[in-house]
Structure formats: C-alpha cells, structure tokens
Amino acid sequence: xxxxxxxxxxxxxxxxxxxxxxxxxxxxxxxxxxxxxxxxxxxxxxxxxxxxxxxxxxxxxxxxxxxxxxxxxxxxxxxxxxxxxxxxxxxxxxxxxxxxxxxxxxxxxxxxxxxxxxxxxxxxxxxxxxxxxxxxxxxxxxxxxxxxxxxxxxxxxxxxxxxxxxxxxxxxxxxxxxxxxxxxxxxxxxxxxxxxxxxxxxxxxxxxxxxxxxxxxxxxxxxxxxxxxxxxxxxxxxxxxxxxxxxxxxxxxxxxxxxxxxxxxxxxxxxxxxxxxxxxxxxxxxxxxxxxxxxxxxxxxxxxxxxxxxxxxxxxxxxxxxxxxxxx
Numbered sequence: 338x339x340x341x342x343x344x345x346x347x348x349x350x351x352x353x354x355x356x357x358x359x360x361x362x363x364x365x366x367x368x369x370x371x372x373x374x375x376x377x378x379x380x381x382x383x384x385x386x387x388x389x390x391x392x393x394x395x396x397x398x399x400x401x402x403x404x405x406x407x408x409x410x411x412x413x414x415x416x417x418x419x420x421x422x423x424x425x426x427x428x429x430x431x432x433x434x435x436x437x438x439x440x441x442x443x444x445x446x447x448x449x450x451x452x453x454x455x456x457x458x459x460x461x462x463x464x465x466x467x468x469x470x471x472x473x474x475x476x477x478x479x480x481x482x483x484x485x486x487x488x489x490x491x492x493x494x495x496x497x498x499x500x501x502x503x504x505x506x507x508x509x510x511x512x513x514x515x516x517x518x519x520x521x522x523x524x525x526x527x528x529x530x531x532x533x534x535x536x537x538x539x540x541x542x543x544x545x546x547x548x549x550x551x552x553x554x555x556x557x558x559x560x561x562x563x564x565x566x567x568x569x570x571x572x573x574x575x576x577x578x579x580x581x582x583x584x585x586x587x588x589x590x591x592x593x594x595x596x597x598x599x600x601x602x603x604x605x606x607x608x609x610x611x612x613x614x615x616x617x618x619x620x621x622x623x624x625x626x627x628x629x630x631x632x633x634x635x636x637x638x639x640x641x642x643x644x645x646x647x648x649x650x651x652x653x654x655x656x657x658x659x660x661x662x663x664x665x
Contacts, residue, residue, distance in 0.1 A: 341647065342391045347402075353440055355406075355433045357424035362410035363403040363437055366390045371399040372470075372655050373443045375434065377461075378402075379452030379476075382573035384409030384566075392449075392647060397654040401446070403437055405430055405457075408569050415572045416565030418530055422572065427582045431461050438468060447653055451475040452611075452636065453574075456582055456589070459620075462599065463592040472601040472627075473649045476609060476636050477617035479589050480582035484616060488578070489517040492547060492610050499546035506539035521579035524572045534564070537571035544574075547611045551635040593623035601627030602649040604642050606634040 347364035354360050364385070376389050385402035393400045406425045407415035414420060434457075438446065447470050450458030455474045462469045478484065493500030504512050511519035523536035538561075545556045561567045585591075601624060605617035614631060621629035632641040 342393070342395060344387070345390055345395050347390075352410075352412075353403075353433075353437055355429075355436050357429070358413065359406050359424065359429075359433075360412050361403050361406065361433055361437070363401065363441075365399060365401050365441065367393060367395040367398045367400045369399060371395075371397050372653070373399050373401065373441075373446035374650075375401045375403075375438070375446050375448055377434075377448065377450040377454035377458050378405065379450075379454050380408065380570055380574055381405060381453050381457075381577045382408040382415065382570040383453070393650050394654050394657070397657060398650070401437070401441065401443075403433075406433065407573055408566075414565065415569035416567075418533055418568070422525060422576050425573070425576065426580070427457065427460055427577070427584060430457055431464055434461050435465060435468070444468075445470045447471045447473065447650075449473045449650075452478055453480070453577070456480040456584075459589045459593075459596075460582070460584065463589065463595045466595050466599060469596075469599050471653045472596075472599060473604075473646055473653075474601065475604050475638065475642060475646060476612060477603055477605045477620055478612050479616060479620065480578065480584065481586050481589075482581045483586070484612065485517055485578045485581060487613065488547075488611060489515070495610055496546045496549075499543065503539060503543040503546075506536060515579070517575060518579045520571075521575040524568075524575050534568065537568045540571040540575065541567055548636060550608075550610070551637050552639065554637060590619060590623045593620065596624050597626060599626060600653070602645070603627050603629045604638075604645050604649075605629070605631055606636060606638065606642065607631050608634060609636040611636040 345366055347366040350364040352360045378385050384404050404411040445468055448458045455478050507519035520536055520540055524533055527533050541561045545558055548554045549556050603617055607614050621627050630645050632639055
C-alpha cells in the first residue's frame with residue numbers, strides 16, 4: 338500500500354496569523370504552477386503528515402497542508418493544558434481555510450479530506466462552493482450527534498470489555514449519560530492536571546480499540562507515546578465531538594445541494610467501526626454529483642482505498658507534461 342510518488346519536501350512553509358491569538362502552520366509542496374489542492378487532516382487534532390504529499394503527482398499539483406488550530410506546529414498548542422479552546426470551532430477553521438487560500442493567492446482548489454477532515458471539508462465547501470473545484474473524501478464522517486453517539490456508545494457492543502473500561506474512566510455519576518461530553522468535561526473543564534492526563538490516556542485507548550481490528554494497526558498507536566500529541570488530540574476531539582462540530586443535525590446533508598457541479602469521490606470502508614457505512618451512503622444520496630466507492634477495509638483504509646484515491650487525484654490533475662511520471 339505504498340504511494341507511487343516519491344517522498345518530497347515542501348518548497349514553502351510559514352505561519353499565518355488567523356486572529357484570536359492563533360497562528361497556523363502551513364506548507365506547500367509539488368509544482369508551484371500546478372493545480373492547487375488542500376488536504377484537511379483528521380482528528381480533530383491529527384495534524385498534517387509528510388506521507389500525504391505522496392498521493393498527489395508533484396509535477397501536476399501544488400499541494401497545501403496546514404495544521405488546524407491547537408495541533409501540529411500551530412500555536413497555541415492544545416497539548417498545553419492552559420490553552421483555551423473557546424476560539425477553536427468548526428467555524429473558526431472554515432475561516433482559517435479561506436484566509437490561507439487568500440494568503441497563498443489561490444482562486445480555486447481541490448479539497449481532500451479524511452475522517453474528521455471530511456466533516457470540515459464539507460462544511461467549508463458548502464460555505465464557499467465557488468472556491469472548490471473537486472473533492473476527494475475518505476472515511477466519511479459528518480460528526481452529527483447521532484454519529485458521536487455511535488462512536489462513544491453504540492459501537493461499544495463490538496468491544497464490550499474495552500467499552501467498560503472507557504465508561505469507567507468518567508465519574509460514576511456520568512456513566513449512564515453522554516460519555517463523550519463527560520470526557521470533554523474531564524479534559525477541558527477539570528482543574529486537576531493528573532485527572533486530565535489520565536482522561537487523555539483513557540480516551541486514546543478507546544480510539545485504539547475501535548481501530549484494533551484493522552490490518553496493520555498497532556495497539557497502542559505509537560503516536561500516543563508523545564504526551565503533548567496525546568493530550569492535544571484527546572482535548573480537541575472531545576471538544577469538537579461533544580459540540581457535534583457546532584453544526585445543526587443533518588446540516589451537511591440539508592446543504593448538499595450547494596455542492597452541485599462539484600465532482601466528488603467518496604471512499605469508505607464497509608468495516609469502518611468508527612463510522613458506519615450508511616453515513617457515506619446518506620451523503621451520496623444527498624450529493625448527486627458524487628460517486629461513492631465502498632471498499633472492504635475499515636477506517637484507516639486498505640489497498641483498494643489507496644488505489645481509488647490515487648486514481649481520483651490523477652484523474653483531476655491537469656494533463657502531464659512531457660517527462661513527468663511516478664517514482665518507484
């Protein structure tokens with residue numbers, strides 16, 4: 338499942354002041370004269386990744402990545418327990434994407450998103466459809482209250498032992514209520530650092546459980562060994578999930594008509610326990626211009642998902658110039 342384009346480094350990087358005391362890290366790789374694309378990372382809090390550059394032909398794409406507020410190299414970082422998250426919402430991130438587009442002088446761009454990046458990408462494209470040329474979305478999420486309920490409660494029927502430990506991580510008075518909201522209160526409302534750090538460990542253990550059946554997934558995920566990353570990830574994801582991404586229920590489906598004329602490729606694993614396949618199906622029904630591909634894998638994808646997303650980026654790229662091509 339190795340991407341066919343060789344590793345490469347960004348040719349330009351920077352920090353963009355987006356207001357509210359926030360600065361986001363951004364980078365651009367590929368061809369400065371190529372087709373513009375922006376990759377929206379998952380999590381929330383997952384951060385940009387060097388390997389993502391390999392899914393876009395560097396001869397034909399100008400790929401933009403950035404770290405969303407509070408994570409990666411953006412500042413202030415949510416791994417610092419003192420960092421306030423009140424100006425870290427979906428609507429702030431949408432505004433950040435637009436500010437970055439304007440800063441880089443891009444008229445329109447392809448939007449790529451995976452997992453949480455799908456929710457953010459859809460919200461952005463429905464707000465600014467004139468700025469989006471195409472969309473490629475993997476492991477579809479819409480972060481509705483029903484989806485968050487599945488993630489924090491219903492899917493526990495597949496992992497009863499792990500879910501019991503996850504439930505035991507919140508105060509006894511909260512165990513029969515909304516567990517995601519309870520973890521948000523522990524991580525973002527509690528004053529005791531030890532309790533907050535333990536809540537982060539318990540949250541990412543549950544994340545691991547949901548992905549533990551997927552091919553090649555290592556438990557615990559090595560990224561959790563970085564406490565700063567672990568804390569930021571847990572704080573951000575519970576902050577966003579407990580507020581259902583500050584979107585009205587089914588808002589993304591109701592507004593899917595705004596995507597008319599934007600070609601879209603949706604790729605989703607039938608065995609994605611973090612987000613059931615009917616979420617992708619519902620989106621495809623509401624967005625008639627999109628093509629939906631189901632693959633046999635789960636949330637982290639498989640070889641078929643990799644092949645399909647590469648086909649999509651190649652299809653949407655401008656014709657190759659003589660001498661361009663994939664690396665080994």
